[in-house]
Amino acid sequence: MTVAEWREKSDRICTNILASSLFQEAKTVLAYFSFRQEPDLSPLFTNSQQTYPTKTWGFPRCVDQSLHWFSWKPNDAVEIGAYGIREPSKDALIISPSEVSLILVPSVACDYQGYRLGYGGGYYDRLLSSPEWVKKPTIGIVFEFAYLPELPVQAWDKRLQGVCTEMLLRM
Numbered sequence: 001m002t003v004a005e006w007r008e009k010s011d012r013i014c015t016n017i018l019a020s021s022l023f024q025e026a027k028t029v030l031a032y033f034s035f036r037q038e039p040d041l042s043p044l045f046t047n048s049q050q051t052y053p054t055k056t057w058g059f060p061r062c063v064d065q066s067l068h069w070f071s072w073k074p075n076d077a078v079e080i081g082a083y084g085i086r087e088p089s090k091d092a093l094i095i096s097p098s099e100v101s102l103i104l105v106p107s108v109a110c111d112y113q114g115y116r117l118g119y120g121g122g123y124y125d126r127l128l129s130s131p132e133w134v135k136k137p138t139i140g141i142v143f144e145f146a147y148l149p150e151l152p153v154q155a156w157d158k159r160l161q162g163v164c165t166e167m168l169l170r171m
């Protein structure tokens with residue numbers, strides 16, 4: 001994918017997310033800082049869309065085998081964490097599960113059943129198997145070419161409620 005195509009498709013994904021009532025009604029949203037060539041959601045949480053200060057955005061830090069969530073807003077510090085992925089500072093405000101109304105999940109691929117392929121750390125499967133997170137609305141974020149009829153499923157794989165591509169947001 002060229003950088004221009006990546007930017008264009010990422011922007012369309014952002015537009016689809018912005019149009020959804022689930023997003024519009026969410027006060028606190030968990031997202032991710034794009035790495036490699038994942039869809040880039042940064043237009044949503046940097047100044048351009050002005051979701052700040054109306055929304056609180058949470059981003060993960062990898063701590064041992066778990067994801068810990070911290071708030072981040074434009075101009076806050078970012079650190080380079082495990083795997084070379086950007087992370088909020090560990091001194092940022094902690095986001096507690098009770099305040100979270102939507103999780104945007106980075107995905108290598110998603111299937112029509114909502115099953116997700118990630119980078120193999122098992123982080124989101126572990127997160128979504130714990131009682132305080134299990135009922136949270138989740139949207140897998142993928143480019144259309146990675147939205148597939150069926151992925152191989154393992155016993156621990158958790159289904160996502162929705163999938164968003166540059167073509168559609170399906171819940």
Ligand SMILES: Nc1nc2c(c(=O)[nH]1)N(C=O)[C@@H](CNc1ccc(C(=O)N[C@@H](CCC(=O)O)C(=O)O)cc1)CN2
Pocket residue numbers: 032033034035038060062067083085106107118119120121122123124
């Ligand atoms: N942008 C972004 N942030 C994220 C995630 C993500 O998928 N995307 N994560 C989502 O969990 C966590 C990081 N998880 C990761 C898990 C594995 C690898 C990784 O480099 N895996 C090896 C293969 C390992 C294997 O298959 O056994 C690789 O891809 O070379 C990177 C990140 C937290 N933050």
Ligand SMILES: Nc1ncnc2c1ncn2[C@@H]1O[C@H](COP(=O)(O)OP(=O)(O)OP(=O)(O)O)[C@@H](O)[C@H]1O
Pocket residue numbers: 116117118119120121122123124125126129154156157
């Ligand atoms: N609920 C869980 N409890 C303990 N271990 C788990 C759990 N879910 C997954 N794992 C372990 O995590 C490992 C990686 O899982 P998988 O390959 O599905 O990761 P992934 O979804 O691609 O990764 P990521 O979420 O980090 O992008 C597996 O070996 C699995 O044993």
